[in-house]
Amino acid sequence: MLYAILENWQPVLALAGLVAFWLWESWNPFFEMTGRLKHAVRNLSLAGINAALTVLAFSALTAAAAVWTANHDFGLLPQMEAPIWATIGVGMIALDLWTYLWHRANHRIPLLWRFHRMHHSDENMDVTTATRFHFGEIAISTAVRLGPVLLLGIPAEAILAYDIVLLVVTQFHHANIGLLDRMDRRLRYIIVTPNMHRVHHSQERPETDSNYASVLSLWDRVFRTYRERADYRRIRYGLAQMVGDRYQTFRGMMGTPFRRLPEEADG
Template identity: 45%
Template sequence: MPDTDSISPTIGLAIMAGAFAVFALIEWLLPVREARQSQPRRWFTNIALFALDTLAIRLIFPLAMVGGALWAAKAGWGLFNLFAAPYWLAFVVTLLVLDLALYLQHWATHRVPLLWRLHRVHHSDRDFDVTTAARFHPVEIVLSMLWKLGVVIALGAPALAVFVFEVGFAVATLFTHANFALPGRWDSRTRTLLVTPSMHRIHHSDREKETNSNYGTVLTLWDRLFGTYVSSAAKGQRDMTIGLKEWEGEQTARLGFSLWLPFTRR
């Protein structure tokens, strides 16, 4: 088994910061859509939400997912800690199960009214770029971490697999929210396995059928398997309306609005 003592949060943060910089540069050079709102205000709000999310996670879950995996291994809890399995099998199964778990979580945030109140903070962004990937309400992030920790502990997941998934999922989230498109046929070819920005952008359309589709972040497998895959937007990538019909004003770019949105009745 690989040495898990060398797993460092700093490595993960460095990879995510590098991915953010690369995707931000590409979308600045080759944007698919023109901005509808002030970019400085939106970026401040979205990045501030990310900072609050990170603070909430560090305060409530200081060990996070990798720490949960290490703790489960020490306690002997979880499937792979109770039953012997080849390390490679435990590694692959962990990646697949965690990706499925996040697909199911995303589906639930659109179907359970209380969860949708939180998740609509993400969808209220009227533009779509790499910072949209950071736009989540802190309460939703805390609930998401509870769900992921439960899955990790139940699996007895290898810590290294959890680390790889966590970093890979974060990079994929940045990639799928970026305001650029893969060239030519590369988009459709990539979609046979992985979610692309053009596929996930449909999920941020204000049309209900399109909003309730394309829940995957890494693999397209789950959307295809469960019938939630939509290949194209009715109005096309450039002309479809991003956001929610209930909130179309400039207030959606404000931090205070985003934090209070789950508690409004509309």
């Protein structure tokens, strides 16, 4: 019942978030952006593929795994016999911690970084960057996430609810919106805000390797990867080894994991 409701709301909220943040960016942008439409079309072309892939294969797989654990009383959470809302809440927080750890692994492990760097090669950042992920990264991360889902016995409703929250907060923290600085600061006590995530998209490597959290900002504070900077308006987005339009076309983005970059050739 709850699962069916969430399933219906997922595409509606995804689209509403995209439109709302796009309008906000048009009305009050943080950085002036030229070629916005071209940038959006490129990033959203990936979103189309990813959405189809996620809906067709991986959501079904994840839900099936969750239903299997529920039917077999498998995993940690079902053993606690807590009320369902508590199980869903704990499950969602556990998934957010997992997302944080997995994101760190994507920066640490060279094979994973090859896919993830396509998200970072965006030289402009706006709400459409929220969907700029290589489908290889989505496939690997969804498959690996089945591990904690099965071990903890996270209910299917918690996974879907978390994925919806994750998408909307991800749209928010990538959006090129001119949020007031004090507002950004206050919100940052709880969730990842645009300024916090801008640091993560900086070309300076120590900044790229910080602020990994996706929904709750807490994880970066707990694991000491939280980073601020004095002037967010001087951030330069992208990756120093991947400058130029050839990394921004559809082909360029798809081929990103398989390219040899100058830094690697030297090393």
